[in-house]
Amino acid sequence: MGNTCSNHLGIPPAKGPNAVGCTDFMMDHTVKGTFFRIYYPCQETEKAERPDWVPCKEYFNGLADFMKINRTLSERIFNYLFGSFKIPAFLDAPFKSNEKCPVVIFSHGLGAFRTLYSAVCAELASQGFIVASVEHRDQSASATYYFREKTESERASETSASAQDNLVQEWMYYRSLKHGESEFPVRNKQVKQRADECILALDTLIKINSGIPVQNVLKTQFDWTTLENSMDMCRIAAVGHSFGGATVIEALCKEVKFKCGIALDAWMTPLDDELYHRVKQPIFFINSEKFQWAGNISRMRKLDSAVIQRKMITIRGTVHQSFPDFTFLTGNWIGKLMKLKGELDPELAIDLSNKATLAFLQRHLGLEKNFNRWDPLIDGQDENLIQGTNVTVLQSAI
Numbered sequence: 001m002g003n004t005c006s007n008h009l010g011i012p013p014a015k016g017p018n019a020v021g022c023t024d025f026m027m028d029h030t031v032k033g034t035f036f037r038i039y040y041p042c043q044e045t046e047k048a049e050r051p052d053w054v055p056c057k058e059y060f061n062g063l064a065d066f067m068k069i070n071r072t073l074s075e076r077i078f079n080y081l082f083g084s085f086k087i088p089a090f091l092d093a094p095f096k097s098n099e100k101c102p103v104v105i106f107s108h109g110l111g112a113f114r115t116l117y118s119a120v121c122a123e124l125a126s127q128g129f130i131v132a133s134v135e136h137r138d139q140s141a142s143a144t145y146y147f148r149e150k151t152e153s154e155r156a157s158e159t160s161a162s163a164q165d166n167l168v169q170e171w172m173y174y175r176s177l178k179h180g181e182s183e184f185p186v187r188n189k190q191v192k193q194r195a196d197e198c199i200l201a202l203d204t205l206i207k208i209n210s211g212i213p214v215q216n217v218l219k220t221q222f223d224w225t226t227l228e229n230s231m232d233m234c235r236i237a238a239v240g241h242s243f244g245g246a247t248v249i250e251a252l253c254k255e256v257k258f259k260c261g262i263a264l265d266a267w268m269t270p271l272d273d274e275l276y277h278r279v280k281q282p283i284f285f286i287n288s289e290k291f292q293w294a295g296n297i298s299r300m301r302k303l304d305s306a307v308i309q310r311k312m313i314t315i316r317g318t319v320h321q322s323f324p325d326f327t328f329l330t331g332n333w334i335g336k337l338m339k340l341k342g343e344l345d346p347e348l349a350i351d352l353s354n355k356a357t358l359a360f361l362q363r364h365l366g367l368e369k370n371f372n373r374w375d376p377l378i379d380g381q382d383e384n385l386i387q388g389t390n391v392t393v394l395q396s397a398i
Contacts, residue, residue, distance in 0.1 A: 009085075009328065009329055009330070009331065010085060010086075010328060010329070011053065011085065011086075011087065011088050011118055011119050011122075011325050011328050011329070012088070012119055012328060012347050012350070013088045013122075014088055014089075014122040014123045014125065014126030014127075015123060015126060015351075016123065016125075016126030016127035016128065017126070017127075017128075018041035018042070018096075018097070018125065018126050018127070018128060019041070019042050019043065019044045019045070019090065019093070019096075019126075020039055020040070020041065020042060020088065020089040020090065020122045020125045020126050021039070021040050021041070021042030021043075021048070021089055021090050021091075021092065021093035021094070021095065021125075021222075022037055022038065022039045022040070022051065022087060022089040022090070022091060022118075022121075022122070022125075023037070023038055023091065023092050023220050023221075023222040024036070024037050024038075024114075024218050024220060025037075025038055025132075025204070025216050025218065025220075025224075026146075026216060026217040026218050027204050027214055027215065027216065027217070028217070029146060029147035029148075029167055029217045030146055030147070030148070031137055031146045031170075031172070033146065033200075033217070034134070034197065034200045034201050034204050035114070035134070035135045035137070035144065035146070036114060036132040036133055036134045036135060036201050037114040037115060037121075037132070037133045037135070038130065038131065038132050038133075039089055039118075039121045039122055039124070039125035039129075039130070039131040039133070040095050040097075040101070040125055040130045040131075040227075041095070041096060041097045041101065041125060041126070041128055041130075042089075042090055042093035042094060042095060042096055043093060043094045043095075043096040045090055045093045045094070048090035048091055048092065048093040049090070049091055050086035050087055050088070050089065050090060050091065051086065051087050051089070051091045051115075052083075052085070052086060052087075053082060053085040053086060053087055053115060053116075053118070053325065053329075054078070054082055054083070054085075054115065055115060057075055057079075058143050058145070058171050059113055059142065059143045060074065060075045060078040060079065061074075061075065061143060061173070062111075062113070062141070062142030062143025062144075062173050062174055063078060063111070063142045063143075064078075065142065065143075065173050065174050065176075066110075066111035066142040066174045066176075067111075068176075081329070081330065081334075082329055085329055087115060087118040087122070088118060088119070088122045089118065089122050089125070091221075092220055092221040092222040094223070094226065095222075095223075095226045095227055095230065097128065097230060099128070100229075100230060100231060100232040101128055101129055101130040101230060101231055101232060102128070102129050102130075102231075102232050102235035102236070102237070102361070102365050102367060103129065103130050103131075103132075103202070103205060103231050103232070103233065103235065103236045103237070104121075104124055104129050104130070104131045104132070104236075104237050104238070104239050104361075105131075105132050105134065105198045105201055105202050105236070105237075105238050105239070105251070105258075106120070106121055106131055106132065106133040106134065106238075106239050106240060106244070107134055107136070107194060107198055107238070107239070107240030107241075107243075107244030107245075107247040107248060107251070108133065108134070108135070108136065108141065108240070108241065108243075108244050108324075109240075109241045109242030109243050109244050109267075109323075109324065110140050110242060110243040110267070111140070111141070111142045111174055112141065112142065112241075112244075112324060113135050113141045113142060113143060113144060114133045114134065114135035114144075115133070116324045116325055116326070117133060117241065117323070117324055117325065118325055119325050119328065119350050119354075120239070120241075120264075120323065120350070120353070120354060120357075121133050123350075123354045124239075124354075124357075124358075127358055127369070127371070128369070129361075130205070130227075130230070130231055132201045132202075132204075132205060134194075134197050134198055134201050136190075136193075136194050136197055136247075137172060137193075137197065138189075138190040138193040138194055138197070139172060139173075139174060139175035139190070140174065140175075140190050140194070140243055141172075141174065142173070142174045143171060143172070143173050143174070144171075144172050145169050145170060145171045145172065146169075146170055146172070147167035147168060147169055147170060147217060148167065148168055148170050149166055149167060149168075150166050150167070150168055154168065167217070183269065184269065184270070187243075187269060187270035188270050188271070188272065190243075190270065191243070191246050191247055191250050191270035191271060192250060194243070194244075194247040194250070194251075195247055195250035195251040195253075195254050195255075196254070198238060198247060198251045198255075199251060199254060199255045202236065202255070202257065202258075205231060206233060208224055208227050208228070208231075209227065209228065209229060209230065209231040209233060210228070211225075211228040211229070233257070234259075235259065235365040235366065235367065236257050236258055236259055236365075237258060237259060237260050237261065237262065237361055237364070237365060238251045238252060238258045238260075238261045238262075239261070239262045239263075239264070239357065240261075240262075240263060240264065240266075241264040241265060241323045241324065242264070242265055242266065242267045242320065242323075243267050243270065244263075244264070245263030245264055245265060245266025245267060245268075245285075246263075246266055246267055246268055246269070246270045246271050248261040248262065248263050248266070248283075249261060249263065249266070249268075249271060249275070249279060249283065249303070250270075250271060250275065252279050252280075252281045252283070253275050253278050253279050256280070256281075258281060259281060259282075259364055259365055260281050260282040260283065260284070260360065260361070260364035260365065261281060261282075261283045261284070262283075262284045262286065262357050262360060262361070263283060263284070263285050263286070263300075264286050264323045264353065265286070265287050265288045265291050265292070265320055265322075265323060266285060266287075266296075266300065267296065268296050268299035268300060269296070269299075271299070273302075276299075276302040276303055279303060280308060281308070281364075282308055282309040282310065282311075282360075282363075282364045283303055283310050283311075284310075284311045284312075284356070284357070284360045284378070285300050285310075285311065285312040285313070286312075286313055286315065286353050286356060286357070287312065287313070287314045287315070287389060288314070288315060288318040288319055288320050288322050288323070288342065289314055289315065289316055289317060289318050289319075289342065289386075289390055290318065290319045290320065290342065291319065291320035292314070292389060292390075292391050293391060294391055294392065294393045294394070297389050297391045297393045298393050300312060301393065309363075309364070311360065311378050311379070312387075312388050312389060313356060313377070313378070313379075313380040313385050313386065313387060313388070314380075314385065314386040314388070314389050314390050315344065315349050315352055315353065315384060315385060315386075316343075316344060316383075316384045316385065316386060316390075317342045317343035317344030317349070317384065318342040318344055318349045319339050319340070319341065319342040320339070321338075321339060321340045321341075322341070322342050322344070322346060322349045322350070322353075323350070323353065326340045327340050327341050327346040327349075327350075328346055328347070328350075344384060348384065349384075352377060352382065352384060352385065355371075355374040355377055356374060356377035356378055358371040358374060359371045359372060359373075359374035359375050359377060359378050360378055363375070363378070
């Protein structure tokens, strides 16, 4: 069981009882503002469309830069491979929930952006969460954008018809390490900015929930006032993959409103050593079988606590890219060649990760749901799970 990959390509639909909507939000057009995609329970709708998985060609360019390949060539290849895929959520669909929604702030990995984890984020939304997937502006995303005000000469050269908007889109691409540059100082500065961006996204949701008017720089059809008093601000968690996993831990340290954190195949390198003893919330590490190594696991183990729940499981037959959506969008041989697929069926892998996540969130956010039926997964009780890690770590390294 589990060693065959599904032949059907596409991001799997969410399994929860709610239909899922999504929309983008940018508050403050400058680089200092917040930019995220929000996933939420929505009304079933005939008219709403599903958004493109990759929003525009600049993101393909960013992925090319990140992978160090030619932009022109890669845009054609990426467009051929991924250009037709849609996200499993309805764009700008009306919000609908019968109860206040717990909140998750999601942080993407190195070289990713806000749309690449829709299988995780849409599943959480289908189970009643409001999820903000932050697009980071620390130059760790393969691409992102903000706006600047037009210069005098740009305004002067316009016809009056198009002059009503005073803003110009500015793209920011992934910054690779310079030759001979030490990685830790760069990544440590980035992880601190990323955590601040997660907290800013949360602060923005708190404003929206309180009914404080907020202006979305992006022209979307979604009515943000419908989210007033929709969120349970006592039940907030942080979730992230890879660099986003480190960001979760940094954010928990900086903001006590986060009640727990889930780190998917966390990359621990960016974190300061002195941070570990300051994190007071429960953390759940969900690892892939192929990515982890002793030094990284020993850093996770520094968070072990006798009084705060710290859990770790490893999903057999998975790779680092088993968590982002890429794993569902390539055939078997391309997927394995590009290390986007492991041996385990990607849908089964993400299902195990999502169910274990939901069980942990119920336990530590005090939710009155039935996610506790998946509690055994938290302890690695499944034929495709390992309790703890498959990596040997010498006790002296911890």
